[in-house]
Amino acid sequence: MGNRQAKNALFDGFAEVAKALGNGRRVELVDVLAQGERHVEELAGEIGQSVANTSHHLQVLAAAGLVTTRRDGNRIYYQLTSGDVEHLWTVLRSVASTHLDDLEQLAVDYLGNRSRLEEISRDELARRLEDGTLIVIDVRPEAEYAAGHIRGARSVPIDQLSNMLRGLPTDVEVVAYCRGPYCVFADDAVRLIRRRSRKARRLQDGYPEWRTAQHPTEANLLP
Amino acid sequence: MGNRQAKNALFDGFAEVAKALGNGRRVELVDVLAQGERHVEELAGEIGQSVANTSHHLQVLAAAGLVTTRRDGNRIYYQLTSGDVEHLWTVLRSVASTHLDDLEQLAVDYLGNRSRLEEISRDELARRLEDGTLIVIDVRPEAEYAAGHIRGARSVPIDQLSNMLRGLPTDVEVVAYCRGPYCVFADDAVRLIRRRSRKARRLQDGYPEWRTAQHPTEANLLP
DNA sequence: CTTCTCCTCAAGTAACTTCTTGAATAGATG
DNA sequence: CATCTATTCAAGAAGTTACTTGAGGAGAAG
Numbered sequence: 359m360g361n362r363q364a365k366n367a368l369f370d371g372f373a374e375v376a377k378a379l380g381n382g383r384r385v386e387l388v389d390v391l392a393q394g395e396r397h398v399e400e401l402a403g404e405i406g407q408s409v410a411n412t413s414h415h416l417q418v419l420a421a422a423g424l425v426t427t428r429r430d431g432n433r434i435y436y437q438l439t440s441g442d443v444e445h446l447w448t449v450l451r452s453v454a455s456t457h458l459d460d461l462e463q464l465a466v467d468y469l470g471n472r473s474r475l476e477e478i479s480r481d482e483l484a485r486r487l488e489d490g491t492l493i494v495i496d497v498r499p500e501a502e503y504a505a506g507h508i509r510g511a512r513s514v515p516i517d518q519l520s521n522m523l524r525g526l527p528t529d530v531e532v533v534a535y536c537r538g539p540y541c542v543f544a545d546d547a548v549r550l551i552r553r554r555s556r557k558a559r560r561l562q563d564g565y566p567e568w569r570t571a572q573h574p575t576e577a578n579l580l581p
Numbered sequence: 582m583g584n585r586q587a588k589n590a591l592f593d594g595f596a597e598v599a600k601a602l603g604n605g606r607r608v609e610l611v612d613v614l615a616q617g618e619r620h621v622e623e624l625a626g627e628i629g630q631s632v633a634n635t636s637h638h639l640q641v642l643a644a645a646g647l648v649t650t651r652r653d654g655n656r657i658y659y660q661l662t663s664g665d666v667e668h669l670w671t672v673l674r675s676v677a678s679t680h681l682d683d684l685e686q687l688a689v690d691y692l693g694n695r696s697r698l699e700e701i702s703r704d705e706l707a708r709r710l711e712d713g714t715l716i717v718i719d720v721r722p723e724a725e726y727a728a729g730h731i732r733g734a735r736s737v738p739i740d741q742l743s744n745m746l747r748g749l750p751t752d753v754e755v756v757a758y759c760r761g762p763y764c765v766f767a768d769d770a771v772r773l774i775r776r777r778s779r780k781a782r783r784l785q786d787g788y789p790e791w792r793t794a795q796h797p798t799e800a801n802l803l804p
Numbered sequence: 805c806t807t808c809t810c811c812t813c814a815a816g817t818a819a820c821t822t823c824t825t826g827a828a829t830a831g832a833t834g
Numbered sequence: 835c836a837t838c839t840a841t842t843c844a845a846g847a848a849g850t851t852a853c854t855t856g857a858g859g860a861g862a863a864g
Contacts, residue, residue, distance in 0.1 A: 362629050364691035368763060369612075370605035371687045375677040377603035381852080382593035389592075398811060406585050411853055413812055418851095423680030432809055432862055439680050446676045453669045454598040457646030457662050464594045468587035540591060604822080621841060634823055636842055655832055655840060 378422035379450060383407055384415045391425060392444045392566045393498060393537055394505025395437035404499070444566060451540070468542065475548050478533055478559040483508075484573050492531040495522070497543040498565070507565065508535065509574035516543045519550055528556055535561035535568070601645035602673060606630055607638050610659075614648060615667045615789045616721060616760055617728025618660035627722070667789055674763070691765065698771050701756055701782040706731075707796050715754040718745070720766040721788070730788065731758065732797035739766045746777055758784035758791070 379385055386405045390396060396404070402412035416436055419425045424443050428435045438444055454461050478486075486492055487510055494511040496503045503513035514522045526532075534547040544560045551558035561568070569575050602608055609628045613619060619627070625635035639659055642648045647666050651658045661667055677684050701709075709715055710733055717734040719726045726736035737745045749755075757770035767783045774781035784791070792798050 361691060364687070365609075365765075366605055366629075368605075368684075368687045368691045369608045371681060371684045372608050372674055372677045373603050373605040375681060376599050376601075376608070376673055378599075380596050380600035380603040382589055382591075382596040383852090385592045385595050385599070386588075406589075408854075409811070410813085410855080413810095414852080417812080423682060424676075429861085432811095434811065442672075442676050442679060446672050449665075449669050449672045450599055451595055453647075453665050454595045456665060458594060458598060459646060461591075461594045464587070464591045468584060468591045542588075606822090631824075632841070633825080633843085636840095637823085640842080652831085655838095657841065 375422045375424070375446075378419050378424055379447070381415065381418075383411075384419055385447070385450075387412075387415060387419065388424065388438065388443065388447050389537060389540075390502075391436060391438045392447060393502040395428070395435040396501060396505075397433040397435050400499075400501060401436065441570075444570075448567075451538075465540065469540065469545055472545065475545055476559045477562050479562050480568055480571050480573060483533060483561055487574075492533055493526070494533045494535070494561075495519075495547065496536070496565070497534050497547045498536045498541075502537070502565070504578055506569065506575055506577045508561075508568055509576045511535070514547075516546055519547055523551065523554055523556070526556075528554075531557040531559070533559050533561055536564050538564035538566060598645045598647070598669075601642050601647055602670070604638065604641075606634075607642055608670070608673075610635075610638060610642065611647065611661065611666065611670050612760060612763075613725075614659060614661045615670060616725040618651070618658040619724060619728075620656040620658050623722075623724060624659065664793075667793075671790075674761075688763065692763065692768055695768065698768055699782045700785050702785050703791055703794050703796055706756060706784055710797070715756055716749070717756045717758070717784075718742075718770065719759070719788070720757050720770045721759045721764075725760070725788070727801055729792065729798055729800045731784075731791055732799045734758070737770075739769055742770055742773055746774065746779070749779075751779055754780040754782070756782050756784055759787050761787035761789060 379388065383405050387401060390401060390404045398409055398413055398416065401416070402409045405412060405415075407415075416425060420427070424439055425436050426439050428437065455465075483494070487494070487508075494508055495514040496507045496511045497514055497516045497519065500513055500515055503511075507513070532547075532551050534544040534551070536543040539562075541564055544564070548558045548560045602611065606628050610624060613624060613627045621632055621636055621639065624639070625632045628635060628638075630638075639648060643650070647662055648659050649662050651660065678688075706717070710717070710731075717731055718737040719730045719734045720737055720739045720742065723736055723738055726734075730736070755770075755774050757767040757774070759766040762785075764787055767787070771781045771783045
């Protein structure tokens with residue numbers, strides 16, 4: 359057996375990256391950053407932590423090479439270093455959901471019962487986008503919509519949904535989407551819309567998966 | 582923002598899996614287990630740790646759903662829960678090597694200078710296997726060979742290589758492989774063989790990648 | 805230059821991790 | 835049944851991590 363010390367150091371190096379994802383708040387940060395770049399204060403709000411603590415977590419992610427920064431005026435914007443990082447997160451998510459016994463229960467506790475939420479696949483939505491026979495709403499925070507969204511979608515952050523529904527004909531079908539399979543905004547939106555006796559479905563997964571699947575997107579078009 | 586506590590718990594769940602890979606010794610265990618099942622004592626030897634400590638690390642991996650066990654007589658064999666886990670490890674490895682600045686140096690410290698080690702691609706090796714114009718040697722520990730190896734390869738653990746070379750014609754080309762891109766056995770083998778003025782190359786990556794690429798394998802055929 | 809804003813750093817505490825040692829246990833073997 | 839063996843558990847020392855609070859610093863704006 360070769361040089362044990364050097365071997366340990368190398369594998370500790372790989373573990374360094376895993377360790378960076380080894381904290382729920384940092385995983386949340388990666389999930390949010392997969393939607394597009396954000397500045398620290400916003401990120402702190404998203405993960406429900408102090409700015410100082412959020413900054414610290416971002417430093418840990420940066421030290422592992424998972425995020426980079428860009429300054430624009432007074433603000434510092436964080437972004438994922440590359441699509442690889444997003445890919446690592448989706449693989450981690452999928453392994454956890456397949457192999458970690460407790461995860462299903464945790465998901466139910468957070469998301470509630472999804473059995474009555476109908477989904478629409480990316481391919482079907484892509485087809486129906488052409489017809490114009492449905493309305494697509496992006497229920498993520500506005501900053502994420504601004505950073506990139508499904509082409510033709512309208513930004514309707516979840517707290518504005520009720521208002522928005524008032525101006526909508528009752529016979530039109532709505533598709534809601536948000537960050538990914540474990541994002542609760544779209545579920546809440548679909549439940550609310552269905553309670554108002556309209557037809558609503560949730561897009562399978564979320565925006566990053568739509569983008570990765572090379573379906574049409576656009577950015578910075580506020581409604 | 583929905584239920585912060587439930588959301589935290591869910592993302593802590595994902596982080597649980599990352600945390601399980603957040604230790605160099607556990608990553609080594611996964612790398613070894615990607616070769617095939619092994620029992621605790623062997624695993625302890627591979628990662629250079631006490632049996633008790635190795636057992637503890639295996640419990641951590643098991644709690645995250647990454648490994649399962651099987652009893653055979655007096656021994657307990659650990660294995661990766663599924664190919665997904667191996668996939669997660671390869672993605673982690675690739676992200677680390679691309680994005681973690683220090684990793685290159687750590688790899689050089691462990692593996693040495695690879696610039697003079699010629700590689701052979703999986704596809705080329707698969708083609709040349711048919712001709713019989715080269716010899717393929719598996720320089721991993723014998724237990725890993727027994728658990729599965731490239732079809733037609735011969736088990737030559739690295740400490741037996743010198744002996745084995747004596748009985749070999751000098752004009753035959755040798756291809757050596759081991760566990761993966763960061764495994765040092767095949768490098769050492771190629772260097773040693775070249776010092777003896779024979780032609781030798783290292784297979785790109787290692788056995789798990791060969792198997793994943795659906796090239797021919799076999800098991801339990803000791804030479 | 806001064807002030808303001810956004811972000812990072814430092815210090816401190818409580819809770820976890822890793823690894824060691826020695827004892828305990830479950831199951832196989834005789 | 836008793837014994838043996840491979841593995842796990844338990845307790846403790848040394849180090850690390852997460853989060854809080856308050857101070858510090860870099861750049862923008864006035």
